[in-house]
Amino acid sequence: MKAILKIGVFVFVLSFFGLSSFTTPKDGVMNTKNQEEKTITGVYDGHEDYGYNFIYKLSDGKERTMTFQIAEADVLKAHDLESEDLIGGHFNVTYTITTETIMDENDFEEEVETKTITKLVAVF
Structure with missing residues (x-):
């Protein structure tokens, strides 16, 4: 009888913690993951409705455009993008x-x- 009780308690605890890891999405967002800061050196190519464009070079010399959807308030205060x-x-x-x-x-x-x-940061 004690063994059945211990198993029951174990199953309850396992179920409780397992189910508590599920969350209800808010506004359709299920999970948000932030990554570490990264830096590129690039040439500013202007602002569009969808973001701020910078052209940068890959290690093989090819050019790519990276678009940033958001610029923090301090950045916009210092630079009129x-x-x-x-x-x-x-x-x-x-x-x-x-x-x-x-x-x-x-x-x-x-x-x-x-x-x-x-x-x-401007590079001269």
């Missing part, structure tokens, strides 16, 4: 990537990445 005056300028761009898992309109999980500029 909506002005055309900064286009063509060289910058060290420090940023983070936030990955969210959301449910789309068909109830499928979808990962959405948001790149945020946390620091912007």
Whole structure:
């Protein structure tokens, strides 16, 4: 009888902790994951409705464009990224990537990445 009681308690505790790890999504967002800060050196290519564009070179010399959807308030206060005056300028761009898992309109999980500029330093 004690063995059955111990097994019952064990199953209850295991079930409690297992089920408590599930959360109800808020506004369709199921999981948010922040990654460490990274830095690139790039040339500012302007602002679009969808973000701030910087062109940078890969180690093999090929150029890529990275778009940042968000710039922190301190960055925007120090640099008017909506002005055309900064286009063509060289910058060290420090940023983070936030990955969210959301449910789309068909109830499928979808990962959405948001790149945020946390620091912007002009390179001369």
